[in-house]
Amino acid sequence: MSTPCPAFLDIQRSHWATLTPVIPAIRDAFSVDLLEFSLGGGLGHFARRALSDHFTSTFTRQTHDKATGQIESREMLQLPVGTVGAVTAMLAKLGHPVNAADHRVDSERWKSSGGWPPKQFRETIDAIEATRALRIVTPNDYEIAELTKIVARLYPNARIAVALPTHKRLKAFTRRLVEAFPEEPLGRFTSKLKIRDRRVSLGLIGQFPRGNSGDFDLLVLPDAESTVSDAALEVATSGQYRRILSFSRRRWTSDGDLNRRLQVIAEVVVPPERPVPPVTALILNTPGTAVGSCSDAFELKRASIWFNAKRNARIAALAKAIASKKRKSLAALLDSKEVADELLTAAVPGVAILVETPVHARELAQLLPGWVLWAAWESDDFDSVFNRPAGCDAIVTELGGMETALHAGVLIRATGTPWPLPKINWPWWQSKSGLLVDFADGFHPAVARHAQSRIRHYAGAYESVRCWEAGPRKRLEHQDHAGT
Numbered sequence: 040m041s042t043p044c045p046a047f048l049d050i051q052r053s054h055w056a057t058l059t060p061v062i063p064a065i066r067d068a069f070s071v072d073l074l075e076f077s078l079g080g081g082l083g084h085f086a087r088r089a090l091s092d093h094f095t096s097t098f099t100r101q102t103h104d105k106a107t108g109q110i111e112s113r114e115m116l117q118l119p120v121g122t123v124g125a126v127t128a129m130l131a132k133l134g135h136p137v138n139a140a141d142h143r144v145d146s147e148r149w150k151s152s153g154g155w156p157p158k159q160f161r162e163t164i165d166a167i168e169a170t171r172a173l174r175i176v177t178p179n180d181y182e183i184a185e186l187t188k189i190v191a192r193l194y195p196n197a198r199i200a201v202a203l204p205t206h207k208r209l210k211a212f213t214r215r216l217v218e219a220f221p222e223e224p225l226g227r228f229t230s231k232l233k234i235r236d237r238r239v240s241l242g243l244i245g246q247f248p249r250g251n252s253g254d255f256d257l258l259v260l261p262d263a264e265s266t267v268s269d270a271a272l273e274v275a276t277s278g279q280y281r282r283i284l285s286f287s288r289r290r291w292t293s294d295g296d297l298n299r300r301l302q303v304i305a306e307v308v309v310p311p312e313r314p315v316p317p318v319t320a321l322i323l324n325t326p327g328t329a330v331g332s333c334s335d336a337f338e339l340k341r342a343s344i345w346f347n348a349k350r351n352a353r354i355a356a357l358a359k360a361i362a363s364k365k366r367k368s369l370a371a372l373l374d375s376k377e378v379a380d381e382l383l384t385a386a387v388p389g390v391a392i393l394v395e396t397p398v399h400a401r402e403l404a405q406l407l408p409g410w411v412l413w414a415a416w417e418s419d420d421f422d423s424v425f426n427r428p429a430g431c432d433a434i435v436t437e438l439g440g441m442e443t444a445l446h447a448g449v450l451i452r453a454t455g456t457p458w459p460l461p462k463i464n465w466p467w468w469q470s471k472s473g474l475l476v477d478f479a480d481g482f483h484p485a486v487a488r489h490a491q492s493r494i495r496h497y498a499g500a501y502e503s504v505r506c507w508e509a510g511p512r513k514r515l516e517h518q519d520h521a522g523t
Contacts, residue, residue, distance in 0.1 A: 045136040048127065052143050052253065053278040054172050054304070056123050058116040061097055064133060065126055066116055069095040071295070094119050094299050120172050121302025143171050145281055148196040149256045156189050164189065166309045167284060174263060174285045174305030176444065180215045183261045183286050188220040190257065190284070191239055197256040200228070200280065202244040204265040212261055213241050244271045251278035260285040260304065264292070267300035275304055288443045289464060316466045318473040320497040321378070322490075322506040323357075325350055327482030343486045344455035345399040350478070354392065354453050355406035357476070361449055362390045362432045382449060385474035388467045390432045391447035393440060395454040400434045403453065407432075413439040437461045451476045457492035459500065479506065 047059045071091045076084045095118055102111050130137050156164045167173055191199055203209040226234040228242025244266050258280035260266045264287050285304050327350045333339040360369040361382050370379040394400045397414045404412055411433040440463030448470045466473025480490040497504045
């Protein structure tokens with residue numbers, strides 16, 4: 040039985056990794072199964088399944104030995120830098136000895152001033168110092184601008200490029216960075232304006248230089264999910280940028296191609312992936328405005344959920360009492376000091392209200408002035424959760440909750456739908472537990488059936504589901520449902 044050959048895994052200055060020789064098991068593991076379409080046929084197109092080597096292509100490199108005059112060809116496998124850890128583990132499992140080398144080097148400008156970052160950012164700064172291609176998961180521009188400022192101050196001689204995907208995002212982030220870092224003159228890289236003689240520069244990703252000179256010490260990508268097109272990756276991995284610091288709102292998405300693109304610009308993701316905190320579902324009784332006859336299910340939803348004045352007032356009063364940390368008001372509202380304490384303890388990271396549509400969000404927003412509204416990425420009608428400090432209270436649509444991480448320990452679900460909780464990014468990863476608040480909606484038979492359907496889903500998903508009946512002169516009762 041032959042001994043497996045040694046494998047050479049190199050990380051190039053461009054942040055791409057190469058594997059020599061090409062090992063079929065590794066190549067096949069990173070091939071992507073795609074559905075491709077071509078013109079023709081009765082429907083106007085044909086569909087076929089195909090294997091693609093996008094981002095893991097095989098190529099041949101030739102070297103010339105001056106002593107012998109011979110040309111040697113080597114077949115190599117190109118890999119995204121984010122797959123290096125998985126490839127190393129696979130090679131070890133296959134029995135191949137691994138020789139790894141990192142050819143990326145910092146310039147003389149990348150020297151720390153010895154400053155001491157704020158306590159809440161120390162772990163992140165340590166990760167930035169230790170990793171040359173890092174992605175940080177964070178939900179807001181406030182933290183991104185603060186980290187950019189801290190890195191620029193810790194490395195006072197480093198040349199830093201901050202690249203955004205669109206003019207709209209460039210304008211918004213420039214304003215945020217100027218507020219955080221007013222003493223630093225900023226360069227510009229746009230189609231109309233190029234100011235290159237600045238240590239820290241902002242611009243559109245397509246306007247930054249390509250090349251292999253390593254002229255910039257750090258490339259900052261505040262919107263990683265939107266800055267990984269083919270053209271953007273060509274800039275980021277051109278060898279012009281010695282380090283890459285990217286930020287994303289989610290760790291991974293439902294788009295496999297986008298996930299592979301994120302692996303091209305980051306070998307490490309922080310914070311490290313942790314188990315999802317346990318969730319407790321708390322079901323409260325809900326007063327509601329009497330609903331008359333409705334012509335269809337849509338009209339019933341509008342009357343009983345979206346524009347139900349009593350129900351919305353109950354939700355807003357509960358949310359306001361939790362967010363303001365008013366224990367007495369919350370205990371009086373729930374007729375229970377124990378439940379009030381539990382809600383206030385869970386609400387330390389923040390409070391979020393989940394709605395189905397922007398229409399319902401606007402109704403609740405009228406009762407909760409100052410709360411952040413979040414419908415979807417780059418929505419013109421809503422303030423961005425990303426542009427507020429972490430821990431703020433928010434009203435979020437289901438679509439918005441799928442696109443960003445909810446910095447909340449308490450989630451008040453106001454949707455009134457019969458479905459399981461959507462796959463939103465909640466609870467917040469730093470929370471010890473999550474508390475989901477829902478409503479029994481006993482004021483209408485059809486709406487109550489939807490509530491019972493949600494309770495059955497919770498019983499199958501969570502360890503504890505408690506139904507509380509609270510009201511004036513009525514003692515508190517509860518029922519535990521064991522999770523399956």
